[in-house]
Every structure is written in structure tokens, then in C-alpha cells.
Amino acid sequence: MSFLAPLFFLGLAAIAIPILVHLIQREKKNVIEFPSLMFVQRIPYQSVRRRRIRHWFLLLMRAAAIVLIALAFARPFLPQRAAAAVAAIGGNRELVIMLDRSASMGYGDHWQRATAAARDAMGSIGANDKATLILFDWNTEVAVAATSDRGRLESAVGAAKPSAAATRYGPPLKQAETILLQSSLQRREAVLISDFQKSGWVGAEDVHFSDSMRLTPVAIRSDKMANIAVPSATFARSTFSNQERVTVTAGVANKASETAAGVPVTLEVEGQSIANQSVNIGANASASVTFDQFTLADPASRGVVKAGTDKLPIDNSFYFVLTPSQSVSALIIDSGGTEDASFFVSRALGIGNAPTFRQETVPAGRASPPLLDRRSVVILNDTTLPPGLAGGELKRFVERGGGLLVIVGPHTQWPASEAELLPGKFGTVIDRPGRGGSLGFRDYSHLVFEIFKPTRSGDWSAVRFQKYRFLELEKGPSNRLLASFDDGAPFAAEKRIGTGRVIVMTSPMYDETWNDLHKKGGVFLPLIHRTVSYLGRYEQAADWRIVGDTVDLAAKSKQDRAIVTPSNERRTMRSNDPGTLELSEQGIYEIRTTAAGTGRPERIAVNVDPVESDLSILDPQELVALVTGHATESASQGVQSTPQELPAAEAERRQGLWWYVLLIGLLLLTTEMVVANYLSQRERFL
Numbered sequence: 001m002s003f004l005a006p007l008f009f010l011g012l013a014a015i016a017i018p019i020l021v022h023l024i025q026r027e028k029k030n031v032i033e034f035p036s037l038m039f040v041q042r043i044p045y046q047s048v049r050r051r052r053i054r055h056w057f058l059l060l061m062r063a064a065a066i067v068l069i070a071l072a073f074a075r076p077f078l079p080q081r082a083a084a085a086v087a088a089i090g091g092n093r094e095l096v097i098m099l100d101r102s103a104s105m106g107y108g109d110h111w112q113r114a115t116a117a118a119r120d121a122m123g124s125i126g127a128n129d130k131a132t133l134i135l136f137d138w139n140t141e142v143a144v145a146a147t148s149d150r151g152r153l154e155s156a157v158g159a160a161k162p163s164a165a166a167t168r169y170g171p172p173l174k175q176a177e178t179i180l181l182q183s184s185l186q187r188r189e190a191v192l193i194s195d196f197q198k199s200g201w202v203g204a205e206d207v208h209f210s211d212s213m214r215l216t217p218v219a220i221r222s223d224k225m226a227n228i229a230v231p232s233a234t235f236a237r238s239t240f241s242n243q244e245r246v247t248v249t250a251g252v253a254n255k256a257s258e259t260a261a262g263v264p265v266t267l268e269v270e271g272q273s274i275a276n277q278s279v280n281i282g283a284n285a286s287a288s289v290t291f292d293q294f295t296l297a298d299p300a301s302r303g304v305v306k307a308g309t310d311k312l313p314i315d316n317s318f319y320f321v322l323t324p325s326q327s328v329s330a331l332i333i334d335s336g337g338t339e340d341a342s343f344f345v346s347r348a349l350g351i352g353n354a355p356t357f358r359q360e361t362v363p364a365g366r367a368s369p370p371l372l373d374r375r376s377v378v379i380l381n382d383t384t385l386p387p388g389l390a391g392g393e394l395k396r397f398v399e400r401g402g403g404l405l406v407i408v409g410p411h412t413q414w415p416a417s418e419a420e421l422l423p424g425k426f427g428t429v430i431d432r433p434g435r436g437g438s439l440g441f442r443d444y445s446h447l448v449f450e451i452f453k454p455t456r457s458g459d460w461s462a463v464r465f466q467k468y469r470f471l472e473l474e475k476g477p478s479n480r481l482l483a484s485f486d487d488g489a490p491f492a493a494e495k496r497i498g499t500g501r502v503i504v505m506t507s508p509m510y511d512e513t514w515n516d517l518h519k520k521g522g523v524f525l526p527l528i529h530r531t532v533s534y535l536g537r538y539e540q541a542a543d544w545r546i547v548g549d550t551v552d553l554a555a556k557s558k559q560d561r562a563i564v565t566p567s568n569e570r571r572t573m574r575s576n577d578p579g580t581l582e583l584s585e586q587g588i589y590e591i592r593t594t595a596a597g598t599g600r601p602e603r604i605a606v607n608v609d610p611v612e613s614d615l616s617i618l619d620p621q622e623l624v625a626l627v628t629g630h631a632t633e634s635a636s637q638g639v640q641s642t643p644q645e646l647p648a649a650e651a652e653r654r655q656g657l658w659w660y661v662l663l664i665g666l667l668l669l670t671t672e673m674v675v676a677n678y679l680s681q682r683e684r685f686l
Contacts, residue, residue, distance in 0.1 A: 004075035011069070011073065012067060058679070061668050061671060068665030068668065073662075092129070092185045093188070094132075094179070094187065094188045095121070095129060095131040095190070096189070096191070097121050097122070098194075100114065100136060101137050102165055103137070103163060103165060103547075103609075104167060107311050107615070108222055114218075115157050126148075127148060130147065130183070131148070132146050132176075132179055133157065136169075137167060138165040139171065164586040165547050166611055167612065169192075170207060172192075173205065173627060174205065174207050176190045187214075189213070190214070190215045191217075192215065192623075195219070195617070196219055196620050198614070199611040199612070199616070201618055203626075207627050208628075215627055215628050217620035217621075219620050226254075226257075226258070227255040227315070227613060228256075228260060228308035229252070229253045229255065229307075229316065229613035230265075230305050230307045231286075233248060233305055233318050233320055234249045235248055236249070237296075237353065237354075238353075243296075244295070245295055245296065246293065246322055247293045248290070248305070249288055250289050250291075250318060252279055252287050253285075259283055260280070260308070263279050263307055264277075265306070266305070267291045267304075268303060268305075270302055270303075271302070275294075296322055299600060300322075300323050304317050312615075318607055319586070319588055319605040319607055320544045321603045323540075325355060325540070328355050328357050329358045329376045330357055330360075330379055330532055331360055331362070331371055331377070331379070332359060332360065333362055333381065334383050335384070335411045342379075342381050344510050345509055349528065355533060364385075365386070369393050372397050376535070377402065381509075382508045384414070390418065399498030399499065399500055400499065400500065401498070401537065403503075403532075403535025404421070404501070406503070407509060408505065410429075410514075414426060420497075423474060424471045424472045424479070424490070424493060425471070425474070426470070427470030432466055437466075437468075437486050438463065438465065439460050439465075439486070440486035448530045449482060452526070462523075463520050463523055464515065468491065468515075470506070471504060471506050473493055478495055490506060503531060503535060509528075542604075545605065545606050546608075547583060547606055547609060548583065548609070549606070550582050553581055562592045563581065563592075566606070567585055586608055589604040590602070
């Protein structure tokens with residue numbers, strides 16, 4: 001027998017108390033008054049009761065009660081019995097096996113070793129155990145829920161394979177914690193099998209295993225791990241002879257402690273190799289490779305950059321899809337006077353390339369409804385509302401999805417009959433002589449001003465406004481203030497009408513007596529480009545995406561779609577389906593509208609998250625300490641299935657022997673009290 005608090009045995013010294021009680025003379029003397037003692041002989045009195053113990057049974061009861069009480073406070077337990085209980089009912093174990101299937105597990109033989117470790121963990125399952133298999137990468141999948149069937153578990157492990165997604169440890173650990181908390185079995189354990197990639201733990205996961213849960217890490221590692229990866233590519237576009245040409249620059253990274261010399265890098269477009277180069281990359285460094293220009297002929301050209309060969313081939317390729325640059329068609333309407341009010345706006349749009357702008361400038365007197373055909377944006381640049389577009393023509397253009405930019409200046413007049421097109425009513429001209437005013441508020445959450453949010457992205461403090469038109473902004477869910485001056489007067493405001501958008505700017509962009517905005521290229525150019533792009537609903541197709549992204553196909557079309565994944569799996573998405581496609585594979589997805597017949601499919605390029613190429617290791621003991629509050633022993637390749645003895649505190653808690661010992665001791669004290677009272681009364685009458 002062992003004891004959790006053996007110092008309480010010092011209380012056994014209290015056994016001396018009942019012995020002293022028994023040895024102390026407690027008999028009463030009767031005093032008799034006598035007139036004189038001179039004729040009485042003195043005889044010495046000796047108490048026999050002081051020299052011997054009477055009522056041995058009573059003494060033993062008192063001593064035994066004190067011993068039992070001290071024993072109870074010492075918290076006794078039986079280690080051998082606890083170990084036997086673990087062996088007998090310890091098979092009643094809740095086991096959660098977490099198997100990392102992220103892209104980095106495809107390194108060398110890591111996946112084979114990981115599945116072998118999972119099978120080793122399953123080998124320790126008893127007939128009364130329950131085991132759950134969780135496969136995880138960026139997401140978590142419960143492959144097999146609580147079962148004692150090893151065949152099902154091993155079959156699920158055999159069917160699993162590494163994915164193309166990144167690593168994340170928070171979700172599987174949280175899932176395991178939930179399963180173990182809900183378990184009624186006595187032993188609750190979790191096994192985490194992974195390469196313990198450092199990027200998989202962000203430190204903000206709310207996972208806390210209790211003291212009754214055990215987490216065992218199984219680290220799958222290799223010595224001197226090295227990896228060549230292509231984490232990114234950029235595309236510079238230009239136009240020559242009405243043909244768009246593209247220059248591809250690929251980034252190549254070396255995740256190793258030694259220099260990688262002569263790494264071959266290849267550019268393929270539509271399955272044809274069009275350029276080859278080699279590059280030297282320093283240890284734990286990166287380099288860029290720029291290929292010669294090529295003409296973008298296909299509406300959706302597939303391409304891939306490949307670099308080197310190593311034990312993790314999935315990140316040696318970088319896929320992309322290039323589509324011709326989309327353009328925004330803009331109609332600029334001005335007053336048509338001798339002063340070219342639209343010169344700066346037209347020049348700004350003329351040098352745009354992402355997107356390009358197709359523009360036409362006409363005076364207000366020549367504007368007519370046919371000019372609105374195939375236009376994305378109409379710009380009313382310091383002019384009155386054209387008579388040819390009055391009577392609701394301009395409103396109908398906006399309601400159908402067109403964009404309207406109204407730039408206010410000295411020639412701007414607006415009829416009351418068309419007031420519902422604007423986000424507010426025009427007031428008087430505000431004159432700020434001298435240094436003038438400046439912008440005080442800009443809504444960086446709006447797409448127009450979002451570009452100015454980063455530091456050094458346009459210096460608005462250098463732009464001075466001497467004059468601007470006051471705009472009384474109307475309240476309503478369709479109106480929004482985008483920017484205002486330092487006195488609170490609006491500079492830019494938006495109104496939604498139907499599916500279209502209207503933006504009003506209250507100061508012109510050509511008159512130095514009003515402002516010098518047109519002279520500040522770092523502010524003026526991006527402002528014009530972003531405003532017209534936003535109003536024209538420009539959205540250039542992404543050149544590539546990351547595994548795990550989703551695409552809303554229903555937002556583009558309500559027709560049935562046929563989808564071919566990079567692994568050549570074919571799916572059908574019906575028009576009444578939610579329409580969300582999760583990109584779970586690396587490579588090129590092809591999406592074809594079934595009603596389109598043999599038309600060209602839409603293509604989406606998908607790549608591995610660049611963080612998955614970094615094979616830096618997180619210490620498994622550190623992860624266990626963060627999750628459980630204390631470290632534990634880890635295994636390098638397997639899981640020990642030998643039953644272990646319970647900790648002393650846990651064994652004592654489960655047995656609860658102290659309660660029974662204390663109860664017996666209290667019963668003895670009660671019995672002793674009853675017997676002692678009986679004997680005392682009996683001796684009094686004798």
C-alpha cells in the first residue's frame with residue numbers, strides 16, 4: 001500500500017492519549033468529618049488502579065480509532081491494484097488518431113512512415129476500446145468515428161493519401177479534445193502523427209487538453225531535408241501590333257542549408273516548352289527567373305513553370321492561366337468649349353494598362369442614347385446634363401448596370417427633374433483662398449480609396465483645394481460618403497441605382513483656380529483609374545489561386561456546368577446547386593457550361609500554398625506543452641502500446657479508500673463512547 005500524504009502519520013503520536021487516560025487515577029474520595037485524629041494510627045495509602053490498566057478492550061478501540069483517522073488523512077491507495085485495474089478495464093480507452101495528410105507529407109517516404117505509425121497505434125486497440133481516425137490538412141475529416149473494428153480503421157488509412165493543402169494543427173486538436181471530453185471511458189488518449197511543420201501552428205488555437213487526457217506526438221522526419229519550390233510568378237503585359245505580349249517572371253526558392261547550383265527552370269504554355277533557363281540559389285534563399293516575351297494568342301492560355309527535382313515534387317511546379325486583358329469602355333462628355341477640360345482625364349485613362357480604357361470624348365450637345373451602347377462608364381466632366389440623355393435615358397443606363405461619374409466644376413448645372421440620379425443636392429461654391437483646404441476623411445474600406453491605405457501610397461496632404469461645390473448628402477441606404485474635406489464638406493459620394501453606380505466629385509480636375517489635383521500624379525492617376533474601373537465593374541480573372549480557395553460559379557451563370565478537375569475527375573454542377581466549388585487539387589480546373597456545346601471552357605489554375613514549401617520543424621514537445629500544459633515523451637516512428645501505471649493522485653482518486661477508513665474510525669469512536677459510558681455507570685453503583 002502507498003500513501004498520497006504520508007506526513008499525516010505523525011498523528012499516530014495521539015495514541016499515547018488513551019493510554020495516559022487509562023493510567024491516570026480518576027477515582028473519587030469520600031470525605032468524612034472526624035473530631036480528632038490523635039488516637040488514629042496513620043496507614044500509607046497505595047492505589048492499585050494506578051499500576052495496572054483496566055478495560056483493555058476500551059483502550060484498543062480508542063487506539064485503533066486514532067490509527068484509522070491518521071491513516072485516512074494519509075490518503076492510502078494500492079498501486080498494484082490500480083495497475084491491475086488499468087490492465088483489466090484500461091482497455092476501455094478512447095483513442096483519437098490524428099494523421100497529417102498535408103502536401104508536405106509527400107516528402108520522400110514520409111507518408112509511408114506516417115501510415116505505418118497509424119497502424120501501430122491501431123494495434124494497441126483492445127476489444128473494449130474505441131478509436132477515431134482524423135485526417136487533416138487545412139481542413140479536418142473524421143474518416144472513421146469511434147469504433148473497435150481495426151479492419152475499418154486500417155482500410156481508411158490505406159485509402160488516404162497526401163493532399164495539396166497546407167498544414168493546420170488547431171482544427172484536428174480541437175476535434176480530438178471534443179471527442180475525448182464527451183467520452184465516458186476511463187482512459188482518454190490522442191496520437192498526433194505529423195512532420196510537425198512550423199507553419200501549421202499559428203499560436204491562436206483555443207485547444208486545452210485536461211489533465212485526464214494524454215497527447216502523444218509521433219514525429220515523421222528526415223535528416224538534412226532540402227526542397228526546391230516555385231512559390232510565385234508575376235506577369236507583365238504590353239501591346240505590340242495590336243497583340244498582347246506577356247513577360248513571365250518566376251520566383252524560385254531553395255529551402256536547404258546548402259547552395260543549389262544549376263537548377264533547371266522551364267516555362268511551358270499550352271503543353272509546349274517555350275523557354276529554358278538555369279539558376280543558382282543560395283542556401284535558404286530565393287532567386288527570380290525572367291523569360292522572354294511571348295504573344296498571348298489563346299483566350300485562356302494554360303501555363304506552368306517547373307524548377308528542379310527533389311523529394312517534394314508537388315511544389316516544383318507553378319500553374320497559371322492567362323486571359324487577354326479586359327478593357328473598360330468610357331464615354332467622356334464635357335462642355336465642348338475652347339478649353340480642353342477633359343485633357344487630363346483623357347490622358348490619365350490613356351496610360352492605363354490594368355485595365356486598359358477605351359474612351360471617346362464628345363461635347364454635351366452631341367451626346368445621344370446610341371453613344372451609350374457597349375459603354376461601361378459615362379463621365380460628365382464639368383458640364384450640364386446633355387439634352388439628348390435627359391428624360392430618363394441616363395437613369396436607365398445606370399439601372400442596367402452602367403457607371404456614371406459626375407465631376408463638378410464651374411460649368412456644371414443639374415436639372416431638378418434628374419435629381420434622383422445624384423446622392424445629394426448641389427449647393428453654393430465654397431471658396432477657400434490662400435493655402436486652401438485638404439481632404440480630411442477617406443473611406444479606405446471602399447475600392448476607390450483602398451489603394452491609398454498603405455503608407456506611401458499617394459500623398460493627399462499635398463493636394464490643395466481652393467474651391468469646391470457643396471453637396472448636401474441625402475441620408476439613405478443607397479448613398480455613401482467616400483471622402484470629405486477638412487471642413488466636413490463632401491468631396492466624393494456614391495449612390496446605387498438598380499445594378500449601377502453613380503459617383504459625384506465636387507471639384508474639377510483641370511482648373512488650377514479650383515485645385516492642383518491634376519498635377520499630383522501619385523494621387524490623380526490611381527484615383528481616376530480606380531474610380532472608372534469600379535464604375536465599369538472591371539474584374540480581371542485571377543491568374544492563379546491557392547488550394548483551399550472557393551469559387552462561386554452560380555454568380556456567373558445559372559446554367560448547368562461540367563467540371564473537370566486536375567486529376568481528370570468529372571463532375572456535374574446543376575443550375576439549382578449552391579454553385580460553390582472548392583479548389584482542393586493542384587493544377588488546372590476546366591469548367592464548361594453544358595449549354596455551350598464545344599465552346600472554350602473556363603480555366604482556373606490552382607497552386608500549393610507557398611507556406612507549405614517551408615519545411616521548418618516545430619518541436620513536438622513544445623506543441624504538446626502548449627496543448628496540455630506539460631510535455632510528454634514522444635515517439636519517432638511508432639506508438640508504445642504497453643499499459644502504464646496510473647499516476648499516484650489518479651489511482652488514489654479512483655479508489656477512494658480514505659473515505660472507508662475514516663468511516664470505520666468514526667464508528668469505533670462512537671462505539672468506544674457508548675461502552676465507556678456504560679462501564680462508568682456500572683462502576684459507580686458497585
